[in-house]
Amino acid sequence: MSTLSPRRWVLVTGCSTGIGRALVTSLRARGWGVVATARQVETLKELPAGEDLRRLPLDVTDGVSIATAAQACLDLPLTAIVNNAGYGQMGPLELLRTDELRAQFETNVVGLQAVTNTFLPLIRANARPGEGRIVHMASVLGRLSIPMAGAYNASKHAVVALAESLRMEIGPEIAVILVEPGAIRTAFRATLKQAWGDLPERALGTIFERAIHHYAERREDYAYQHGLTAEACAEKIAHALDARRPPRRLLVGKDSFWAQVAHRVLPAALFEWILRRSYGLR
């Protein structure tokens, strides 16, 4: 074990922006040492330096990058990881290319499990029974599906399944915490527009032309008006990580809670009708 203080360290993926970035601050404030990682390590340079911070490059889709990051953590008493990295591949399924679907799963699903498997031996070596923590960032869209986001919904449903299986396999020695946020005000929506690529052009003359325009205009406003801040979301995750008996599931935001209630109690036909209308689909 390292003689470095602090006593416990956590690695977070996707710290360049958003929830990952806010988590670095929340966790450090609670006494954790944080290994902040990002695809481009220079995006981390503004994080205040300290003996409780290590910055590392980590692309979750690159096995060599993951293994190199793990090597660079061997001297730390790492007891937790937060699989936060992810993005939203939006667009109607009919117009989605297979490479777009594959890329979505490579980052949100395969990458998340690859990071988990690489760091699990380190956590085992450092954590006392019950002390280890693995956090998976799912979404309310891992519990229910919306139109125009089939690839993302499917990837987050897969994250839920991975977390539930993993928990049965390695718990209670290591706790697995599944985070299910609703809308959070981050760069996520700007990023998902980048992931659209030429989708708006592909939609021209199809039944989705109007819906894509509607999606771009309206859903972003909703998220910005009603979503929690990244800092508020990060605080809830940090609190769960600190808990002696961490929750299996952490719903973040009232929208996450009420959407899941509506999904459970409303007849499926009505639930789908409401969503179709709200996404501008006839």
Ligand SMILES: NC(=O)c1ccc[n+]([C@@H]2O[C@H](COP(=O)([O-])OP(=O)(O)OC[C@H]3O[C@@H](n4cnc5c(N)ncnc54)[C@H](OP(=O)(O)O)[C@@H]3O)[C@@H](O)[C@H]2O)c1
């Ligand atoms: N915002 C929401 O409303 C919301 C709701 C539910 C769940 N979530 C989930 O919360 C997590 C964080 O999202 P956010 O809202 O904070 O969005 P964000 O601000 O866009 O941050 C996403 C982070 O993931 C990183 N990332 C993407 N691909 C990566 C890869 N291959 N390897 C390593 N890092 C990668 C990004 O890094 P780059 O800067 O290098 O691209 C960025 O740091 C995601 O898993 C997202 O699905 C978000």
